Amino acid sequence: MRKKSDELVIRGSGNVFADIKLDHPEEVLAKAKIVDAIGDLIADRKINQQGAAKLVGLTQPQISRLMRGDTREFSYERLMRVLTALGQDVEITIRRAPRTRKRGHVLVHP
Numbered sequence: 001m002r003k004k005s006d007e008l009v010i011r012g013s014g015n016v017f018a019d020i021k022l023d024h025p026e027e028v029l030a031k032a033k034i035v036d037a038i039g040d041l042i043a044d045r046k047i048n049q050q051g052a053a054k055l056v057g058l059t060q061p062q063i064s065r066l067m068r069g070d071t072r073e074f075s076y077e078r079l080m081r082v083l084t085a086l087g088q089d090v091e092i093t094i095r096r097a098p099r100t101r102k103r104g105h106v107l108v109h110p
Contacts, residue, residue, distance in 0.1 A: 015029050016029075017029050017032075026105045026106050026107075027106050029106075029108075030076075030106040030107065030108045031071045031074070031076070031079065032069065032071075033108035033110060034076075034079045034083070034108055034110075035066055035067075035069060035071060035079070036110070037083070037088075037108075037110040038066065038079070038082055038083065038086065039067055040110075041083075041086040041087075041088065042063075042067075042086070045086075049063040049064055049067070055085060055086070056081075056082045056085040056086060057081070057085060058082070066082075
């Protein structure tokens with residue numbers, strides 16, 4: 001049996017979705033951050049899932065799935081509509097990626 005001091009620790013990249021090798025990890029992380037913000041906004045209003053669903057134009061089961069992190073049926077556009085229904089302004093900024101990266105990133109700053 002290994003001692004705790006002998007265990008190998010690997011530092012994560014800061015994106016768990018990249019660490020577990022999901023496709024398009026930046027986009028998955030961005031959606032997760034948006035969903036987290038939606039959950040915070042619903043909690044701040046002290047409303048239940050039924051009330052949240054009515055407010056944002058979804059069903060209670062859809063809110064439930066969203067709060068569990070299941071975003072398969074939610075496009076970015078749909079998530080933006082939920083945010084605006086919750087009284088949020090959404091700002092999208094487009095800028096050139098650094099030359100050190102071949103692809104751009106999707107960043108969310110709540």
